[in-house]
Amino acid sequence: MSRDTVLELTEITKRFGDLLANDAISLSLKQGELLALLGENGAGKTTLMNILFGHYTADSGTVKVFGSELPPGRPRMAIEAGVGMVHQHFTLAGNLSVLDNIMIGTEGLGQWRSGRRAARNKLMVLADRFGLGVDPEALVSELSVGEKQRVEILKALFRDARILILDEPTAVLTQIEAARLFETLNAMTEDGLSVIFISHKLAEVMTASNRVVILRAGAVVAERNTADTDRAELAELMVGRRVTRPVREDQQPGDNVLDLANVDVVENGRKQLDDVSLTVRAGEILGIIGVSGNGQSSLGRLTSGLVGASSGQMTYDGTTTDRFTPRQLVANATGRIPEDRNTEGAVGEMSLWENAVLERIGDKRFSRHGIVDRNGCRAFTADLIERFDVRGAGPQTPTRQLSGGNMQKMILGRNLASVPKLVIANQPTRGLDEGAIAAVHGELLAARKAGAAIVLISEDLDEVVALADRIQAIFKGRLSAPIAADDADPQRIGLMMAGIWEGDHAA
Amino acid sequence: MRLERRTDLSPAMLLAAPLMAVAVSLALSGLLIALAGVNPLAAYGQMVQGAFGSRLSISETLTRTTPLVLTGLAAAVAFRARLWNIGAEGQLYAGALVAAWLGHSLTLAMPAALSLLIIMGAGMVIGALLLLGPVLLRLRLGVDEVVTTLLMNFIIILFVSMMIEGPMKDPLAFGWPQSVPVESDVMLPKLLERSRLHIGLLIAVGAALLIWLVQSRTVFGMQTRAAGLNAPAAVFAGVPLSKTLLGVACISGALAGLAGAIEVTGLKGYVTLDLSPGYGYSGIVVAMLAGLNPIGVVFTALFVAVVFVGADSMSRALGVPSFIADVIVSISLLTMLVALLFTTYRVRR
Numbered sequence A: 001m002s003r004d005t006v007l008e009l010t011e012i013t014k015r016f017g018d019l020l021a022n023d024a025i026s027l028s029l030k031q032g033e034l035l036a037l038l039g040e041n042g043a044g045k046t047t048l049m050n051i052l053f054g055h056y057t058a059d060s061g062t063v064k065v066f067g068s069e070l071p072p073g074r075p076r077m078a079i080e081a082g083v084g085m086v087h088q089h090f091t092l093a094g095n096l097s098v099l100d101n102i103m104i105g106t107e108g109l110g111q112w113r114s115g116r117r118a119a120r121n122k123l124m125v126l127a128d129r130f131g132l133g134v135d136p137e138a139l140v141s142e143l144s145v146g147e148k149q150r151v152e153i154l155k156a157l158f159r160d161a162r163i164l165i166l167d168e169p170t171a172v173l174t175q176i177e178a179a180r181l182f183e184t185l186n187a188m189t190e191d192g193l194s195v196i197f198i199s200h201k202l203a204e205v206m207t208a209s210n211r212v213v214i215l216r217a218g219a220v221v222a223e224r225n226t227a228d229t230d231r232a233e234l235a236e237l238m239v240g241r242r243v244t245r246p247v248r249e250d251q252q253p254g255d256n257v258l259d260l261a262n263v264d265v266v267e268n269g270r271k272q273l274d275d276v277s278l279t280v281r282a283g284e285i286l287g288i289i290g291v292s293g294n295g296q297s298s299l300g301r302l303t304s305g306l307v308g309a310s311s312g313q314m315t316y317d318g319t320t321t322d323r324f325t326p327r328q329l330v331a332n333a334t335g336r337i338p339e340d341r342n343t344e345g346a347v348g349e350m351s352l353w354e355n356a357v358l359e360r361i362g363d364k365r366f367s368r369h370g371i372v373d374r375n376g377c378r379a380f381t382a383d384l385i386e387r388f389d390v391r392g393a394g395p396q397t398p399t400r401q402l403s404g405g406n407m408q409k410m411i412l413g414r415n416l417a418s419v420p421k422l423v424i425a426n427q428p429t430r431g432l433d434e435g436a437i438a439a440v441h442g443e444l445l446a447a448r449k450a451g452a453a454i455v456l457i458s459e460d461l462d463e464v465v466a467l468a469d470r471i472q473a474i475f476k477g478r479l480s481a482p483i484a485a486d487d488a489d490p491q492r493i494g495l496m497m498a499g500i501w502e503g504d505h506a507a
Numbered sequence B: 001m002r003l004e005r006r007t008d009l010s011p012a013m014l015l016a017a018p019l020m021a022v023a024v025s026l027a028l029s030g031l032l033i034a035l036a037g038v039n040p041l042a043a044y045g046q047m048v049q050g051a052f053g054s055r056l057s058i059s060e061t062l063t064r065t066t067p068l069v070l071t072g073l074a075a076a077v078a079f080r081a082r083l084w085n086i087g088a089e090g091q092l093y094a095g096a097l098v099a100a101w102l103g104h105s106l107t108l109a110m111p112a113a114l115s116l117l118i119i120m121g122a123g124m125v126i127g128a129l130l131l132l133g134p135v136l137l138r139l140r141l142g143v144d145e146v147v148t149t150l151l152m153n154f155i156i157i158l159f160v161s162m163m164i165e166g167p168m169k170d171p172l173a174f175g176w177p178q179s180v181p182v183e184s185d186v187m188l189p190k191l192l193e194r195s196r197l198h199i200g201l202l203i204a205v206g207a208a209l210l211i212w213l214v215q216s217r218t219v220f221g222m223q224t225r226a227a228g229l230n231a232p233a234a235v236f237a238g239v240p241l242s243k244t245l246l247g248v249a250c251i252s253g254a255l256a257g258l259a260g261a262i263e264v265t266g267l268k269g270y271v272t273l274d275l276s277p278g279y280g281y282s283g284i285v286v287a288m289l290a291g292l293n294p295i296g297v298v299f300t301a302l303f304v305a306v307v308f309v310g311a312d313s314m315s316r317a318l319g320v321p322s323f324i325a326d327v328i329v330s331i332s333l334l335t336m337l338v339a340l341l342f343t344t345y346r347v348r349r
Helices: A045-053 A075-080 A100-105 A115-132 A147-156 A175-190 A202-208 A231-239 A298-304 A325-329 A341-345 A352-360 A374-387 A404-416 A435-447 A461-467 A490-497 B010-036 B041-054 B054-079 B090-103 B114-140 B145-165 B200-217 B219-229 B231-238 B241-267 B279-289 B294-318 B324-344
Strands: A005-016 A021-030 A034-038 A060-065 A081-086 A163-167 A194-199 A211-216 A219-225 A255-267 A270-281 A284-289 A310-315 A317-320 A334-336 A422-426 A453-457 A469-475 B002-007 B347-349
Touching: A005 A045, A005 A194, A021 A045, A021 A060, A021 A194, A021 A219, A034 A045, A034 A115, A034 A175, A034 A202, A045 A060, A045 A075, A045 A081, A045 A194, A075 B294, A100 A115, A100 A147, A115 A147, A115 A175, A115 B219, A147 A163, A147 A175, A175 A194, A175 A202, A194 A202, A194 A284, A202 A231, A211 A231, A211 B041, A219 A231, A219 B279, A255 A298, A255 A453, A270 A284, A270 A298, A270 A453, A284 A435, A298 A422, A298 A453, A325 A334, A325 A352, A325 B200, A334 A404, A334 A469, A341 A404, A341 B231, A352 A374, A352 A404, A352 B219, A352 B231, A374 A404, A404 A435, A422 A435, A422 B324, A435 A453, A435 A461, A435 B324, A453 A461, A469 A490, B010 B041, B010 B279, B010 B294, B010 B324, B041 B054, B041 B294, B054 B090, B054 B200, B054 B219, B054 B241, B054 B279, B054 B294, B090 B114, B090 B241, B090 B279, B114 B145, B114 B241, B200 B219, B200 B241, B200 B294, B219 B231, B231 B241, B241 B279, B279 B294, B279 B324, B294 B324, B324 B347
Parallel strands: A034 A194, A034 A211, A081 A163, A163 A194, A284 A453, A284 A469, A334 A422, A422 A453
Antiparallel strands: A005 A021, A005 A060, A211 A219, A255 A270, A255 A310, A310 A317, B002 B347
16 A cells, blocks of 8 residues: 555643643544554543644644645634544534534625525535435434434535544444444545544454554554554553453352333333333342443433333342332442442542442441541441552542542442342443453442342343353333353344344334 | 623632723722822732731731621622522521620520520521511512612611610610620630630631532432522423522521521620621622631632721721721622623624
8 A cells, every 4th residue: 555644643741731642643544544543531632632632732743734734723714625534422402403414614604694504415415425314404403423423423524525534423223323334444545545543442443444543541552553453462462461251151140130011111201111121130140231322321221210100110139129219229249330429429529538438428438417436437437448459549539530440449339348139230330441341340249249130231242142141132212032151142232232132123 | 892791600700700800900009008008018018918917917807807707708699590689688697686785685594605695596497587587578569679688677676776765775885885794704715715716717717618418419409509590491301490589598697697696696786787707798709709608608708808907907007097907898799790791702803
């Protein structure tokens, strides 16, 4: 491939306080190339791309597009130079149509008449050429996640992007949608466009990219032609060491702990869970696998006591109800690991010890007659820090200063400090690095061994297969029948995640 | 230009923020004073002189500090739980009116101390009740309490006006709109002979200590903080959000009502419509300058009182309009908000 270099980053360095996010990173992109930027969370991938696009200003280093240097900190100039970015979190207005979203910002305010018709034609041509079918008049809020992503890509193409950057594009897609996305990206590179996609998934990097740049701790550690490498090598380069995740041992489950029977949940006027039934037994992990946005949040909120069932019954530990409360659950030895540790799991401005005891503050260990026993709380927290290996923090540290992994260890710790009967773990490893993932898996397996019933809601296939005894897929608020983990092959689970399961073609 | 949240907030910065805010506010107000043809430094010198220069001026400053501590606490307690109580002014007047009514009509069958306790208690209850309404409306119907509490001020003050021109009008006041006076033996004792300073100051400072203890040492205080800082996390942890907010509303309203009852029984002895030169609103500035810290409120209330008392004296001595006091206090709120932005975020290019 002796084609032209379209993009060149030279010695990009960026610090956030004490954190060196990008350390003299250089990389180049050739025309028609599909480059993967591989690295763990926190490796500096997104920072680098934000510098390239002008959202951040680098402390030093230069960005050259088509041979000319981009002024730092000016996204508009990046767009004009032909760079398009598709963010992990979409930047679309839900109350506007697809066409409006794409046209926004392309027309001057003083323009006499809107060029809607021409824009619509241009859009249809682009959509056709790259297989990005969407209805231009559809309201964005009514599109599926995959469709929204197509709109984002079209938005970049509409602005004549010749270089496209996608930040974790498959994080929210099913395997089928992901495969389709990579077909599109291939069509684009064949057409002469150049693409960088950010990822931490080895499988898609191996199948889709031409070349891989591996980032670790803010620096480029290696660069490979995809054809000359394999998954094992990439994994080791990305993590920097061999990390082995703990493995589940066979064990006989005990009595039923939690039963959901034909439960519906309606939130925000929409039915989020539809006729859901599940059972989890003591000493067992039930994995709920699914692409995010299919009702996992509601299932987590239901079993954590934040919402009630609009129909159906839940039986926990012998009592039947249609609504738990957080207090009841906590009093009944339930560990709850919320989906979003920053909004629900902890109050960032409060100290670590306050967060460690907040949901159990009524316990005699932590307060008497409404007066907080600060020594008791701090001792408990110090113990928790020690036992669960929370690093870089003391009881007095503001919780916001903890890294995601350490915050998650604190949340796990407060729930698992005494052996729980039931654990609801909603996306417990989302956004964590390999080391922290291994720690979380180890703790969950230890709780299982000690006899806890665990509901593991996750979108990570490897995680569910490794930890769960039985697996149910969630799709559009419905649950498949459980299958034993030993019978699960990735193909079958992939189909289940797309809503295709035996005897019930809900899709 | 971008804002990045700071993770390393040092106590020194927290302390520096209000000091910087006040300094910038004084500098900006100095420009206005200069426009009025007076040397700002001389003016500020006169201000300090007017606030601290004599036994009388010190006692006046402290007398002014008293209600500001209480309304400042009312705002600080509420704001910490993200309850935007803008109604302290009305709650203060309601507390004052109830105090005047009880102080006038409670018969002398009981010891004065007991009557005083009842009067204070009644002032607190009426203040709390007046805030409970808006909070219930917010919890049940999602009505913004900024609007309801603010508008309630006008309703209450007009009601007070009606009462002191009508049913509660003092027949011996030569037609002036003022309420019947409280009996002289249910007035709060003086703190200092031959001055207006009364033991209300001790009550206010005691309230600040008590609030600080509640906030930092009790389960209720911890839950309130959690609810204010991150409501979803508080709900997840099982904090009863509605109950917590109602509790906070009771405390905040009661403090403002108490301020009114103390002004009547400590100082004036009756209610007029100039009982409060906006103590309720100034309380918001006091609370913000203190970073919502109850102990800090005592000091920032003193600052605001110094500005008000000192500005009067400056106005008499140098002919600068005494409205400059309002300007200084208002600008210091704005500069404090800017200072808060800079302590919470770091500006990056």
